[in-house]
Amino acid sequence: MRSSLAEQQETREAGAAAPEPPSVRQQAVLDAVLALMVEGGEQLTMDAVARRASCSKETLYKWYGDRDGLLTATVRWQASRVHAGREAVQALDGTSLREHLQDFAVSWLTVITSRTSVALNRIAVAHAGSRKSNLGGIVLANGRFAIGERVKPVLEAGRAAGLLAFAESEATFRTFFGLVGRDIQIRLLLGEALDLDADEIRRDAGRAVDQFLALYGQANT
Amino acid sequence: MRSSLAEQQETREAGAAAPEPPSVRQQAVLDAVLALMVEGGEQLTMDAVARRASCSKETLYKWYGDRDGLLTATVRWQASRVHAGREAVQALDGTSLREHLQDFAVSWLTVITSRTSVALNRIAVAHAGSRKSNLGGIVLANGRFAIGERVKPVLEAGRAAGLLAFAESEATFRTFFGLVGRDIQIRLLLGEALDLDADEIRRDAGRAVDQFLALYGQANT
DNA sequence: TATCGAGCGTACCGTACGGTACGGTACTGG
DNA sequence: CCAGTACCGTACCGTACGGTACGCTCGATA
Numbered sequence: 001m002r003s004s005l006a007e008q009q010e011t012r013e014a015g016a017a018a019p020e021p022p023s024v025r026q027q028a029v030l031d032a033v034l035a036l037m038v039e040g041g042e043q044l045t046m047d048a049v050a051r052r053a054s055c056s057k058e059t060l061y062k063w064y065g066d067r068d069g070l071l072t073a074t075v076r077w078q079a080s081r082v083h084a085g086r087e088a089v090q091a092l093d094g095t096s097l098r099e100h101l102q103d104f105a106v107s108w109l110t111v112i113t114s115r116t117s118v119a120l121n122r123i124a125v126a127h128a129g130s131r132k133s134n135l136g137g138i139v140l141a142n143g144r145f146a147i148g149e150r151v152k153p154v155l156e157a158g159r160a161a162g163l164l165a166f167a168e169s170e171a172t173f174r175t176f177f178g179l180v181g182r183d184i185q186i187r188l189l190l191g192e193a194l195d196l197d198a199d200e201i202r203r204d205a206g207r208a209v210d211q212f213l214a215l216y217g218q219a220n221t
Numbered sequence: 222m223r224s225s226l227a228e229q230q231e232t233r234e235a236g237a238a239a240p241e242p243p244s245v246r247q248q249a250v251l252d253a254v255l256a257l258m259v260e261g262g263e264q265l266t267m268d269a270v271a272r273r274a275s276c277s278k279e280t281l282y283k284w285y286g287d288r289d290g291l292l293t294a295t296v297r298w299q300a301s302r303v304h305a306g307r308e309a310v311q312a313l314d315g316t317s318l319r320e321h322l323q324d325f326a327v328s329w330l331t332v333i334t335s336r337t338s339v340a341l342n343r344i345a346v347a348h349a350g351s352r353k354s355n356l357g358g359i360v361l362a363n364g365r366f367a368i369g370e371r372v373k374p375v376l377e378a379g380r381a382a383g384l385l386a387f388a389e390s391e392a393t394f395r396t397f398f399g400l401v402g403r404d405i406q407i408r409l410l411l412g413e414a415l416d417l418d419a420d421e422i423r424r425d426a427g428r429a430v431d432q433f434l435a436l437y438g439q440a441n442t
Numbered sequence: 443t444a445t446c447g448a449g450c451g452t453a454c455c456g457t458a459c460g461g462t463a464c465g466g467t468a469c470t471g472g
Numbered sequence: 473c474c475a476g477t478a479c480c481g482t483a484c485c486g487t488a489c490g491g492t493a494c495g496c497t498c499g500a501t502a
Contacts, residue, residue, distance in 0.1 A: 025479095040350055045459060056480045058462075067460065119350070121411075126347035128412030129261055129340070136412035144404055175432065178403035182395045183365055185407055190342075191349030191357035211396065215432055246449095266489060277450045279492075288490065446501085454493075463484075470477080 022077060026063060029053040030077040033070065037119040044123075046070075068133040071123065075135050078120060079142035082111065089157045097158045098209060104151050105180045105205035111143070112185045113196050121189055148173050164216045172216060179208040243298060247284060250274040251298040254291065258340040265344075267291075289354040292344065296356050299341060300363035303332065310378045318379045319430060325372050326401045326426035332364070333406045334417050342410055369394050385437045393437060400429040 022030060032053035033044075042048045046067060050057045064070040092100070111117050121139060128136035151173050158164040166172040187194060196204065243251060253274035254265075263269045267288060271278045285291040313321070332338050342360060349357035372394050379385035387393040408415060417425065 040352070043351075043458085046461080047459075050481090054480080056482085057460090058464095058481095059479060061461065062479090121407075122346055122350040124412075125343055125410045126350070128410065129343040129347070130264075131261070134412055136410075140408060140411050140413060144407065174403045175400065178399040178401075179396065180399075181404075182399035183402075186342075186365065187361060189346045189349065189357075189410075190361050191345075191355055192361060211436055214436055264488085267491080268489075271451090275450080277452085278490090279451095279494095280449055282491065283449090444502090446499105448498090448500105450495105450497080452494090452496105455491085456489105457491105458487105458489090460487090461485085464482090465480105466482105467480080468478090470475100472473100472475085 022073065025055075026073075027077065029055060029060070029063070030074045033074040034078060034116060034119075037074075037123060038115045040119065071127070071135060072133055072138065075120060075124065075138050076142075078116065079138065082142065083146065089153050092154070092157050092161045092163060094163055097154070097161070097163050098213065100154045101151075101176070101209045101212065102205050104147065104154070105176075105208050106201055108147055108177075108180055109184070109196065109201045109205060110198075112181065113188065113194075113201070117143075118188050121185075125189065144177070148177070151176065163218055165218050166216050175215065176208070176212050179211050180205065243294065246276075247294075248298065250276060250281070250284070251295045254295040255299060255337060255340075258295075258344060259336045261340065292348070292356060293354055293359065296341060296345065296359050299337065300359065303363065304367065310374050313375075313378050313382045313384060315384055318375070318382070318384050319434065321375045322372075322397070322430045322433065323426055325368065325375070326397075326429050327422055329368055329398075329401055330405070330417065330422045330426055331419075333402065334409065334422070338364075339409050342406075346410065365398070369398070372397065384439055386439050387437050396436065397429070397433050400432050401426065 029049070033049055036042050036044050036048055036052055042052075046057050046060060049070065050060060060070060064073055089100075112121075121143075124135040124139040128134065148170070152169040155164060155166070155169050155172055155176075159166065164172075184194070184196075250270070254270055257263050257265050257269055257273055263273075267278050267281060270291070271281060281291060285294055310321075342364075345356040345360040349355065369391070373390040376385060376387070376390050376393055376397075380387065380390075385393075405415070405417075
């Protein structure tokens with residue numbers, strides 16, 4: 001865990017860098033890629049993408065260089081859509097802290113259980129095995145790390161308000177992350193068909209927040 | 222989550238079924254596959270396996286039918302090695318409960334951070350995308366579900382001894398699972414290079430057990 | 443020693459897929 | 473009206489890889 005801190009930083013950098021926003025037509029192409037990924041049946045070949053997007057392979061290569069470039073652009077494109085703006089955190093009381101955490105938990109669960117996320121993560125994981133162009137880094141940067149950066153200020157505001165007690169916000173966030181996600185993501189990635197509906201997600205999130213506050217909360221929560 | 226319970230059962234069945242134990246020579250072949258997976262550099266092609274194992278492709282096809290069969294056999298082979306015998310749980314006191322949980326946490330963290338597990342899970346995840354022969358099911362059955370089945374009796378014994386309070390052991394185990402694993406597995410699968418040494422694992426496990434007991438423990442723990 | 447099966451090494455086949463080339467069309471600016 | 477540009481569709485190339493065929497060696501059995 002020691003050796004990787006610098007690398008995480010770099011990863012986050014790399015993932016955040018957006019070379020240039022795709023044109024409308026290009027977005028359509030990337031959406032076609034996403035659609036193919038989610039459907040999964042088709043083999044996600046350049047031919048399939050071109051057919052699906054009604055464009056020529058030559059154009060794909062012109063725009064994205066090679067297959068990896070296309071995949072990378074797709075991952076970035078999806079990432080750019082997920083980013084909800086990070087609102088500034090002001091004064092917190094017990095209720096609003098709980099609500100914030102609940103929101104994070106719900107939106108995180110919603111994301112990781114979505115067919116898009118599962119498909120994208122599968123691609124990225126598979127890719128991480130064979131090196132070159134780290135999709136994994138981008139996915140991490142825009143998923144796990146992005147939400148971490150959004151949650152930590154809330155935790156710190158909670159601490160400042162005397163609602164939470166903890167030493168390192170990173171470690172504390174990771175506990176929160178574990179309580180929320182548990183075994184869900186790995187089970188989905190490995191092909192299990194658990195589909196949580198909005199209600200179950202809300203209940204799950206609620207339980208996670210309760211547990212988190214039981215561990216880190218102070219008196220008046 | 223409702224619809225998948227029967228399927229989980231089935232998955233577990235499927236994963237547990239061992240058709241026939243591989244001969245020594247066959248084990249050597251499977252070990253060669255594992256080695257290639259872990260090294261990752263090579264492309265895990267049938268040629269590569271044959272070369273590495275010093276056997277002919279024809280033999281591979283004779284023994285395993287096709288590439289999928291080989292992969293499946295490899296996953297099962299690795300699984301068969303991980304299974305530590307499940308010792309019967311007798312009377313627990315606070316200390317021995319804590320020790321048991323600590324052991325589980327340590328061994329789980331050790332497994333999921335091992336290069337073998339990461340490589341294997343990558344393969345299985347990639348495979349889960351394209352259907353057919355569910356490696357994912359096997360990995361789940363022998364990883365996540367197997368440890369669940371071993372932990373739950375301990376939890377129940379702890380409850381019987383008045384050391385723990387909870388309603389469903391499955392849900393309780395999942396919380397434990399989340400507290401132990403947090404974001405580690407997904408980060409590793411996505412290619413991050415965090416390598417925990419034995420010491421960090423022990424500390425991590427200790428923290429997880431502390432937190433778990435804080436949530437579910439009764440007085441005298 | 444003759445026979446046989448198991449299995450190694452190598453050569454081979456078919457195909458899928460990444461990547462390139464090119465002709466044809468529509469739109470834009472002069 | 474004429475370049476020039478962008479891009480679609482299709483045909484094509486090279487190669488990597490799954491799967492098969494075959495000759496050869498070696499150890500076991502009679």
